[in-house]
Amino acid sequence: MLTFVFRMFSLGSACLPAEGMEAIPRQLAAALPSDSIRLGTRVVRVEPGAVTLATGEKVSAKYVVVAVEGRMAAELLGDTISPAGHGTTCFYFSASRSPINQPLLVLNGDGRGPINNLCVPTFAAPSYGPADRSLVSVTVLGTANDPDQLLADVRAQLGEWFGAVVQDWRHLRTYSIPYALPAQHPPALNVPERTVFWQPGIYVCGDHRDNASIHGAMVSGRRAADAILKELT
Ligand SMILES: Cc1cc2nc3c(=O)[nH]c(=O)nc-3n(C[C@H](O)[C@H](O)[C@H](O)COP(=O)(O)OP(=O)(O)OC[C@H]3O[C@@H](n4cnc5c(N)ncnc54)[C@H](O)[C@@H]3O)c2cc1C
DSSP, X not given: OHHHXXXXXXXXXXXXXXXXXXXXXXXXXXXXXXXXXXXXXXXXXXXXXXXXXXXXXXXXXXXXXEOSOHHHHHHHHOTTSOOOEEEEEEEEEEESSOSSSSOOOEEOOSXXXXXXXXXXXXXXXXXXXXXXXXXXEEXXXXXXXXXXXXXXXXXXXXXXXXXXXXXXXXXXXXXXXXXXXXXXXTTTTSSOOOOOEEETTEEEOSGGGSSSSHHHHHHHHHHHHHHHHHHHO
């Protein structure tokens, strides 16, 4: 994963869609017929040629592609897919001035304290905040039983890093995400491309089928699509 991330940072620039991350699925969906996607519709069972929705309705299709996160894929397809994942907690602050003067990803080099990394997304995407404020994004690995205490610990560490100015930062939101990424401990990525074929009529894709990233999710989706197209022709 480290090699992959370093390769990506070396070959291109880090970027954020001006209209937010949701712009990525919106762009993909825009090419499809408008009635081909049903949002807010939970699948509870998968079988060759059909899925069953939480409402009990059965939807038939020649192929089923299970494109859910690893934990849910394990629930729908069986636990030869690992349900293990990592959680994260994201804190967002509004600051009158950015604590750094370049669009950098700040890593915790202290080796202690709750913060894993920090960035100022408004450097990359000014549309993420008003012109006179900076959006500061702080990432902590794992989720906490006591988010208020974690926020206090984060603020204390930010104070150590950037000084008293941090006291004026306005806390905007905290997002606690129990399953942020699939667990991919070595040697999980020795062969990053995992099979997307599940059984005749069923394919599976997502970041748990490749390296845990948007890239991994998309290339595994393409592998599933290519395999189905090949079967169809
Ligand atoms: C805070 C955070 C920051 C991140 N930052 C980056 C980054 O900068 N760069 C990067 O490359 N990656 C990043 N990632 C990782 C990236 O978001 C994931 O790797 C990627 O979204 C995985 O895509 P996916 O399609 O496999 O799964 P998901 O994006 O999780 O999509 C799965 C979809 O399936 C739906 N679903 C689940 N169960 C069911 C069901 N039973 N029925 C119907 N639908 C269901 C879900 O609602 C969801 O919409 C980040 C992740 C987090 C949490």
